[in-house]
Structure formats: structure tokens, C-alpha cells
Amino acid sequence: MRDSADLKKAGLKATLPRLKILTILEGAKERHMSAEDVYKALLDSGEEVGLATVYRVLTQFETAGLVIRHNFEGGRAVFELNQGHHHDHMVCVECGKVFEFYDPAIEARQRKVAETNGFVMEEHSLYIYGTCDGLKKSGVCSKKTRSSTLV
Amino acid sequence: MRDSADLKKAGLKATLPRLKILTILEGAKERHMSAEDVYKALLDSGEEVGLATVYRVLTQFETAGLVIRHNFEGGRAVFELNQGHHHDHMVCVECGKVFEFYDPAIEARQRKVAETNGFVMEEHSLYIYGTCDGLKKSGVCSKKTRSSTLV
DNA sequence: TCCAAAATGAGAATAGTTATCGTTGGCTTG
DNA sequence: CAAGCCAACGATAACTATTCTCATTTTGGA
Numbered sequence: 001m002r003d004s005a006d007l008k009k010a011g012l013k014a015t016l017p018r019l020k021i022l023t024i025l026e027g028a029k030e031r032h033m034s035a036e037d038v039y040k041a042l043l044d045s046g047e048e049v050g051l052a053t054v055y056r057v058l059t060q061f062e063t064a065g066l067v068i069r070h071n072f073e074g075g076r077a078v079f080e081l082n083q084g085h086h087h088d089h090m091v092c093v094e095c096g097k098v099f100e101f102y103d104p105a106i107e108a109r110q111r112k113v114a115e116t117n118g119f120v121m122e123e124h125s126l127y128i129y130g131t132c133d134g135l136k137k138s139g140v141c142s143k144k145t146r147s148s149t150l151v
Numbered sequence: 152m153r154d155s156a157d158l159k160k161a162g163l164k165a166t167l168p169r170l171k172i173l174t175i176l177e178g179a180k181e182r183h184m185s186a187e188d189v190y191k192a193l194l195d196s197g198e199e200v201g202l203a204t205v206y207r208v209l210t211q212f213e214t215a216g217l218v219i220r221h222n223f224e225g226g227r228a229v230f231e232l233n234q235g236h237h238h239d240h241m242v243c244v245e246c247g248k249v250f251e252f253y254d255p256a257i258e259a260r261q262r263k264v265a266e267t268n269g270f271v272m273e274e275h276s277l278y279i280y281g282t283c284d285g286l287k288k289s290g291v292c293s294k295k296t297r298s299s300t301l302v
Numbered sequence: 303t304c305c306a307a308a309a310t311g312a313g314a315a316t317a318g319t320t321a322t323c324g325t326t327g328g329c330t331t332g
Numbered sequence: 333c334a335a336g337c338c339a340a341c342g343a344t345a346a347c348t349a350t351t352c353t354c355a356t357t358t359t360g361g362a
Contacts, residue, residue: 013327013328013329013339013340014328015327015328015339015340015341016327016328016341017340017341017342018340034318035318035319036318048342049341049342050341050342050343050344051319051342051343052319052320052321052341052342052343052344053340053341053342055318055319055320056320056340056341057340059320071222071223071224071225071226072222073222074222075222075226075228075317075318075349075350076317076318077226077318077319090264090265090268090270092270093273099268099270101264101268103260103264105256105260106257106260106261106264109254109256109257109260110257110277110279113241113252113254113257113279114241114279114281117241117250117252117283118283118284119241119243119250119279119281119282119283119284120281120282120283120284121279121280121281122244122280122281122282123279123280123281124277124278124279124280125276125277125278125280126261126275126276126277126278127275127276127277128261128264128265128270128272128274128275129272129273129274129275129276130265130270130271130272130273130274131270131271131273132268132269132270132271133269133270133271164308164309164358164359164360165359165360166308166309166310166358166359167310167358167359168309168310168311169309185349186349186350187349199311200310200311201310201311201312201313202311202312202350203310203311203312203313203350203351203352204309204310204311206349206350206351207309207310207351208309210351226318226319226348226349227348227349228349228350
């Protein structure tokens with residue numbers, strides 16, 4: 001559970017809007033939210049926070065390492081709390097759900113490729129797009145209209 | 152060298168704007184161009200093509216499999232001619248240059264991960280962001296202001 | 303050559319995001 | 333505990349990338 005101490009540690013004042021946004025990110029059922037999603041969640045819980053502030057704070061959180069920004073297909077950025085352990089993503093193009101995975105072999109090969117080419121890797125992103133058919137059978141994929149949810 | 156035959160094979164009329172755009176994509180020094188880049192290149196070579204047409208045609212080319220669209224960090228889409236052989240990308244955050252690579256082991260592991268999780272993979276994208284220090288020594292990295300070129 | 307259908311170009315419209323600026327609030331000092 | 337400074341906020345304007353609209357022009361076949 002993050003609180004004002006985490007904000008101060010990140011060099012940010014512990015203001016009300018920042019704490020509220022942090023709370024939303026922690027309590028959300030979907031770990032990956034767009035700025036708009038966070039804004040709507042705030043409104044739904046009766047909080048008065050401007051959209052501009054949401055964008056501003058999310059960017060500050062990203063800079064501070066508290067959240068990670070993703071640019072999935074579609075041009076809309078999504079954010080997730082940085083839980084410390086790196087992982088990659090599989091995005092279902094049918095239902096828009098995002099699944100996380102970690103593969104040591106892939107990580108190792110990426111470092112190898114960068115090194116071999118004299119490239120100093122700062123970060124990397126790997127997204128697998130497809131349909132969660134197998135998962136769908138178990139009720140996970142709710143089959144919304146394609147690309148309506150995927151951002 | 153692509154020509155009107157390739158367009159017809161893709162189910163597209165061989166119109167002048169389409170041929171011009173194809174020519175630009177083939178002749179460009181940078182294989183990865185944004186719609187704006189293509190538009191400017193057309194103007195520079197004295198061609199009269201509207202920006203809307205560039206966007207429209209690039210999307211049609213993508214659908215037809217002639218080009219591949221990438222969403223690098225920064226929210227701007229870039230396009231490259233589809234040369235048939237799949238590859239991933241390393242993007243230099245200093246000079247904006249894009250390097251391509253192909254690693255069979257990574258490809259195999261990705262398929263494995265998708266399969267293991269009951270996920271039917273349609274496509275995937277792997278981007279490594281960093282600095283081409285080693286390459287820079289050999290004069291490849293021109294060290295422009297950071298992120299001005301990277302899109 | 304003629305025509306219908308498809309494509310184009312100019313500009314309006316949209317979506318997502320960032321910048322501006324007067325007001326508010328957190329926090330330190332007295 | 334009050335005062336004040338500066339960072340942060342909220343509303344909204346501005347911006348960037350992209351798509352849509354629609355009147356005009358091309359393309360490719362009859």
C-alpha cells in the first residue's frame with residue numbers, strides 16, 4: 001500500500017490529488033488504465049480532480065518510477081503501477097484484456113542482442129497481440145466488440 | 152522494385168498518388184517514415200499529394216500487407232516497406248535511428264509463451280530502446296538532441 | 303471515347319495530450 | 333499559530349496526429 005511517504009520519497013509533495021490517483025491505481029480491477037480511465041474512476045468515486053492534473057500526475061509518477069507507461073496499438077497510453085518486477089504483455093484484440101508474463105530466456109536474448117550490436121539498452125517493450133481463445137473458454141475473455149476496448 | 156502490378160495484386164487501383172508514395176518509401180534513406188515524413192518528401196520532390204491522401208494510402212498499404220506500421224514511444228506512427236522477412240527493432244533514443252534484428256530464439260519463445268497461455272498470437276512487437284554508443288563510435292549515431300528525432 | 307465507381311485534395315472535425323494562467327493549498331519560517 | 337512563498341491545481345485554450353466530409357477529378361472498363 002502506497003502513501004504520502006512514497007510520494008515524498010519520489011520528491012513529490014503529498015497533495016490530495018496525487019494521493020487520490022495513487023489510491024485509484026491501487027484499487028482498480030484493471031491494472032492497466034488510460035488517463036481517461038483514471039479520471040472517470042475519480043469522478044465515479046466522487047472526487048474532484050481535473051483531467052489536466054491526471055495527465056500531469058501520471059507523467060510525474062512515471063518519471064518518479066511509480067508507474068509504467070505503455071503505448072499499445074491504437075495510440076492511447078495506458079499506465080500501471082510499477083510493482084518492481086519487470087514483465088511483458090499479451091493483449092487480447094477481442095476483449096482488450098491485458099495479460100502479463102515473464103520469460104527469462106527472452107530477457108536474456110534481448111540483452112544479448114543489444115550487447116552484440118553495441119547498443120546500451122535502457123528499456124524494452126514486448127507486446128503480443130492475439131486472442132485469448134483458451135482463456136475465453138474459462139470465461140476470462142468477455143468478447144466485447146473488437147478494438148472497442150483495446151487501446 | 153514495386154510498381155502498379157503490386158498495387159493491383161493488392162486490390163488497389165494504380166493511381167498516381169499511390170505510385171508516388173510507393174516510390175518515396177523505396178527511395179528513402181530512412182526505412183522508417185511517419186506520414187508527415189512521407190508527405191514532406193513528396194513536397195520536396197515537387198509532387199502534389201494531399202496529407203489526407205498520404206494517411207489514407209498508408210493505411211491501405213498496411214491493410215494490403217505492403218507496409219508495416221509501428222507505434223514507437225511518442226505516439227507517432229511510423230511505416231516501413233514490408234520486405235517479407237519479419238524482424239524486431241532497436242530504437243536509439245539519442246539520435247532516433249532505428250536498427251533491425253531477428254532472433255530465432257526470441258521468436259520461438261514468444262510462440263511458446265502464447266501457446267502455453269492458450270493465446271492465439273496474431274502479431275507481436277518488440278522494441279528495444281537505448282543508445283547506440285558502440286555504433287556511434289563508428290559514426291552511425293549523429294547525436295541529435297534527444298527525443299527530437301525519436302518518434 | 304464515355305461513364306460509373308473509386309480516389310483525391312482541402313479543410314473541418316476528432317481524440318488524446320500538453321501548455322497557459324489565475325487561484326488554491328502545503329509547508330516552512332517567524 | 334499566523335504569514336507568505338512557491339509548487340500544484342483546475343479550467344480551458346492550444347496543439348499534434350489522424351480521420352472524416354464532400355465536391356471535384358481519375359481510373360479502367362465498355
